Amino acid sequence: MLVQAVDHYAPEVAALIEPFRFIPNWRIDDVMVSYATDGAGVGPHFDQYDVFLIQGLGRRRWRIGAHCDDDTALLPHDDLRLLAGFEATAEWVLEPGDILYVPPGVAHEGVAVGDDCMTYSVGFRAPSRGELIAHWSEHLLENLQNDDRYADPDLQAQKNPGEISAQAIAKLHAMVTEKMRDRDAFARWFGQHSSTPKNPDMDWRPEEPIRIETLRERLTEGLSLCRNSASRFSFIRQDANSVLLFVDGERFECTEETAALAETLCARNRITIDPRLIKSASAMALIVALFNQGSVAFDQAD
Structure with missing residues (x-):
């Protein structure tokens, strides 16, 4: 049994990601949990991304084979790249x-070696060139005007009307x-694209929106904030005093003290807001939006 994105719902599982924070936030995908009884597994396969396999309950024997690519023969499957042939070159039995x-x-x-075998897979995203081009192009198309068209007011008569001239190719290519x-x-688009939630259909919004006045009161009382483990936080530095913050597909322009707050939010799962920031209208507006x-x-541990 495979269950994806368990870290989005179980804080204890989300904590498994912390040792891997040397890898940028935007590269982290999720933690998948697999459960198997003795002798069970999904079969030989390969993934197109880095994965760390952490053994939880029980034991599991892992066998490693050759490097695979798009030409490797596969068995029919909608979700997994199951190998039609597999020859192991090394193996290990992982203990808890x-x-x-x-x-x-x-x-x-x-x-699985024995019953009650549970493995946690920390996966990382690696977008393909094709995916980037496709999604970036789709975004550009949404914002192009229909009257932005080719024109050649300086067109010269050609010896052969069948020729597509070098000048025409250059102008079309430039378009x-x-x-x-x-x-x-591209940077603004990628920040929003890469921070889009893995499960966008999930609604994590509070039942009652919070107001700045209420937020200030609660933070003044000493309450801390924690990030939703299902949320994706990243930023792009604009200059020494400003950043673009990307959270769950939304973009926030942050300057001065709000920029520092944005960087802290991206670096830590839990933060205590400095009393000086509680007085900042821009900082409070950012936190209210998030x-x-x-x-x-609010951190339930407080």
Whole structure:
């Protein structure tokens, strides 16, 4: 049995990600939990991303094989890249607490040794070139005007009307690449794209939106904030005093003390707000927005 995104619902499972924070937030996907009885497993397969396999309950035998790619023969399956053939080159039996790292593309197979075998898989995202081009292009198309068209007022008569001239190709190519090469626009898009929740259908918003006055009162009382473990936080630095904060597909422009707050929110799961920030209208407005979209909440441990 495979259950994805368990870290979104169980804080104890989300805590497994903390030792891997040397990897940027935007690369982290989720923690999948697999449960198997003696001799069970999904079969030999490979993934296209890094994965750390943490053994919980019981024991599991892992066998590692060759590196795979798009030409590797697969068995029919909608969700897994099950291998049609597999030859192991190494194997280990993981005991509770052991960790095995499997690089992208490496064939592997895990089989439970005994009953009640539970493995936690910390997976990381690695977008393909095709995915980036497709999603970035889709975003650009949504914002293009229909009257932004090719024109050649300086057209010269050609010896052969069947020729597509070098000048026409250059102008047509520029129409496409000028938009695609806008680095700042790409950065803003990617921040929102990469922070979009894994399960966007889940509604984490509070039953009652919080007001700035209420937020100030609660923070003044000493309450801390914690991030929703299902939320994705990242930022892009604009300059020394400003950043773009991306949380769950939303973008926030932060400057001065709010920029520092944004960086802290991205670095820590739980934070205590400095009393000086409680007086800042921009800082409180940011926290209210994050609170009301379900990205942060009051720490229940307080």
